Amino acid sequence: MIYFAKVRGTAILSAITALACCLILVGNAIYFSGGEQPRFLMEKGDWTRNPWWLATFYFHIVGASVSLAAGTPLMFPAWTRKHPVWHRRLGYIYFHAVLWMAAPTGLVLAVTAKGGPLSTAGFVLAGILWWQTTWAGHQAIQRRDLPAHVRAMVRSFAWALSAPAFRVFQSALYVGGLDDESNYVASLWLSIAASVWLAESCLIRIRRGNVKLAPSSAGVMS
Amino acid sequence: MNRSFILPVFCAVLAFVALSVAFRGAIGRESVYNIPQSAINESRTSTIPNAAAPIDLLTVADAEKILGTLADEFTRPWRKVQSAPRLIYSRAAPRPIPTIESKIELAKGGDARDMLVLATITIHNGEHPDAFPCVIDRSTKQVRLYAAGQWQTQSEWLATAPSPFGIR
Numbered sequence: 001m002i003y004f005a006k007v008r009g010t011a012i013l014s015a016i017t018a019l020a021c022c023l024i025l026v027g028n029a030i031y032f033s034g035g036e037q038p039r040f041l042m043e044k045g046d047w048t049r050n051p052w053w054l055a056t057f058y059f060h061i062v063g064a065s066v067s068l069a070a071g072t073p074l075m076f077p078a079w080t081r082k083h084p085v086w087h088r089r090l091g092y093i094y095f096h097a098v099l100w101m102a103a104p105t106g107l108v109l110a111v112t113a114k115g116g117p118l119s120t121a122g123f124v125l126a127g128i129l130w131w132q133t134t135w136a137g138h139q140a141i142q143r144r145d146l147p148a149h150v151r152a153m154v155r156s157f158a159w160a161l162s163a164p165a166f167r168v169f170q171s172a173l174y175v176g177g178l179d180d181e182s183n184y185v186a187s188l189w190l191s192i193a194a195s196v197w198l199a200e201s202c203l204i205r206i207r208r209g210n211v212k213l214a215p216s217s218a219g220v221m222s
Numbered sequence: 223m224n225r226s227f228i229l230p231v232f233c234a235v236l237a238f239v240a241l242s243v244a245f246r247g248a249i250g251r252e253s254v255y256n257i258p259q260s261a262i263n264e265s266r267t268s269t270i271p272n273a274a275a276p277i278d279l280l281t282v283a284d285a286e287k288i289l290g291t292l293a294d295e296f297t298r299p300w301r302k303v304q305s306a307p308r309l310i311y312s313r314a315a316p317r318p319i320p321t322i323e324s325k326i327e328l329a330k331g332g333d334a335r336d337m338l339v340l341a342t343i344t345i346h347n348g349e350h351p352d353a354f355p356c357v358i359d360r361s362t363k364q365v366r367l368y369a370a371g372q373w374q375t376q377s378e379w380l381a382t383a384p385s386p387f388g389i390r
Contacts, residue, residue: 027309039306040314043387051245059238092226100234167311174316183316 001075002154003161003202014076020164021068028065031058047112056105063101064163070094071157091153095138098156103131115184122188126195130159151203158199166191280360285339286328288358292365292376293324293343299383300347319386320348337361347384354379 001014030038037048047053070093073079073086080087110123137152169187178186280288300322308314322345329340339358344351356367367379374382 023311027312030307030309030312033307036302036306038312038314039303039308040312042303042306043314045385045387049249051242051249054245054249055238055242058241059234096230096234100231166313170313170316171310180315180317184313 002077003075003158003198005077005202006205017161017164018072020168021072021161024068024164024167025065028061031061043114044112053112056108059101060105060109063097063103063105064160066097067094067102067160068163070097071160074153075157091141094157095134098130098134098160102160103127103134106130115181115188118185119188122185122192126159126162126192130156133159150206154202154206155199158195158202161198162191162195165194169194278361279337280339280358280363282328282339285341285358285360286326288363288365289326289341289343289356290324292380293326293345295380296343296383297322297324297345297347300386303386315387322347322384343367345384347386 001010001017003017004010004013007013031041041048041057044053044057070090074090074094104127107124107127110120110127113119113123133152133156137149137156140146140148140152166187169190170183173183173186174180300319304319304321310316325344325346327342327344337360339360341356341358343354343356345354354367354369356365358365365376366373367376368374369379369382
């Protein structure tokens, strides 16, 4: 994975990240099982009686799942070099899943986020930056500006990875004994910080020339 | 804007509206079939007895059964959350929800001709127990409970059922 290129334990870190994304996809199936209402929805109380809120929630779940599934292979430069056509196809899916499903619905759901204004602010920030970086990545590749495309998409997918990061932090802080309310807010902001750090540290290594990228035509969207 | 943009945006908007309409229908159907049992019971039992007809007094065992059902209904939302599917690797609160229990105590030493049965429903949910004194009219089968500084009907009391979520 591009984020861990030229760091110790690249393969293990990449495998853990891919596994974390898979776990989210498997976990999201709980919302489509048709059985009892999952606990996260119960925490939302009366909002689950609002059809617009429910549609927004399910749109977010589907959009975010699609973006994680489609985006993960795109972050492997070797795979991109080998399958440029598939890179374009998956990139197209990722781009639209983020711009019209996951990010805008995330912004709407931020208003009803548990944890109060601090959570709302965190989700709004993440939603806006996820949308903006994805859009910038598309604009860059339309101009055939590969370095700008890579920069934007590395940042964009790092925002997608804030979802698995959140769950890791939340589990760790729970084991550490933090109460649920503080845990939620702390995990959110820690996952935001982790996303920024992951993307920027990777981009610094790219700028220094430590990481080799795909040939120029690989990421061009049609 | 080219076609590669318009088509996905159009599909997304269409899917969102279709999903909202589907949920609106599903929620509407659910609320028709989901009239609380307590409300039905309350309307059945709140009739004034006919003065000419012999009064069918509620037995103490029946009164205990009514209170048991009521306490069960009161703790149902909590138990529903407790048994809800949850994964540790999710955004749901990770802390396990403490169990909730109810206990009914009927006043001893009453006369068989007494028109009222006195009792207490005690709810334990991990922290301190909450005790609710209650009175059952043996002729009308109506229950009144004392909570939050006033006497309440069954449905008023059930509306105050505890939730394990401190935050939303």
